[in-house]
Amino acid sequence: MVRGVPDTFHLAITHDPSVELDVDRARDQHHSYTERLAAAGLTLERVPAAPDYPDCVFVEDTAVILGSIAIMTRSGAPARRGETTAVAARLADRFPLVEIQAPATIDGGDVLIMGNIVFVGLSGRTNQGAIDQMSGIVRDQGMELVPVPVHGALHLKSAVLPVGNRTVVVTPDTVDEGRLTDLDIVYEHPEERMRFSALPLAAERVLVTASAPRTTEMLASRGFEPDPIDISEFQAADGGLTCMSIIFDDAP
Numbered sequence: 001m002v003r004g005v006p007d008t009f010h011l012a013i014t015h016d017p018s019v020e021l022d023v024d025r026a027r028d029q030h031h032s033y034t035e036r037l038a039a040a041g042l043t044l045e046r047v048p049a050a051p052d053y054p055d056c057v058f059v060e061d062t063a064v065i066l067g068s069i070a071i072m073t074r075s076g077a078p079a080r081r082g083e084t085t086a087v088a089a090r091l092a093d094r095f096p097l098v099e100i101q102a103p104a105t106i107d108g109g110d111v112l113i114m115g116n117i118v119f120v121g122l123s124g125r126t127n128q129g130a131i132d133q134m135s136g137i138v139r140d141q142g143m144e145l146v147p148v149p150v151h152g153a154l155h156l157k158s159a160v161l162p163v164g165n166r167t168v169v170v171t172p173d174t175v176d177e178g179r180l181t182d183l184d185i186v187y188e189h190p191e192e193r194m195r196f197s198a199l200p201l202a203a204e205r206v207l208v209t210a211s212a213p214r215t216t217e218m219l220a221s222r223g224f225e226p227d228p229i230d231i232s233e234f235q236a237a238d239g240g241l242t243c244m245s246i247i248f249d250d251a252p
Ligand code: CIR
Pocket: 012, 013, 014, 055, 058, 060, 061, 077, 080, 108, 109, 110, 154, 155, 157, 158, 237, 238, 239, 240, 242, 243
């Protein structure tokens, strides 16, 4: 599931207020992104952009598919909360929906699912109340939740990127690696700090940001098949490769 780039994308939330975002370039980059997903064999479900929500292209933050259900988030960015409505309407055809309740807040970018373990970032967007609610939901799905405090990054998946079934690329000094149970860690190259992002597509194939060639080389030397793509406009808006889609098996 992907969502379009609205005309208002230049008003998206950025940690650096001096950043200027180019809507046309973002649309071109988004087109390339969706083409790569389609080329990987995914069927695209497109939710139209909503001009009232400049950040709506970052659809991952609105919902988490977990086992047999969809969890609708309550964003830690109040201006983004209404983004869930259109996404929930589409997911409701396929999954029972569970809503995170106030005052808890959580963004999908803080949820990293690796096998049976659900790592949830405790970040500026996701609070302890959400971890508490998620714990019960995760347990009901027969899975285990591990909270991971995040420092100096927007979301857990800004700093801990899945590149394979059990391998992650980690930005140094953002999380306590001791929490990343049973995962193989590759560190982001120090000269590319917060520039690497990834989206695993199939087996060893992984979409990676073109802005981190040295980290990409490290992955290639470990047997991964990285496929670089330029998403500079989305990175300027503090987004990465996971943020712009929700990937799931269609329910029968
Ligand atoms: C925000 O600040 O909410 C957006 N500009 C970026 C969201 C990125 N989402 C993600 O990493 N999952």
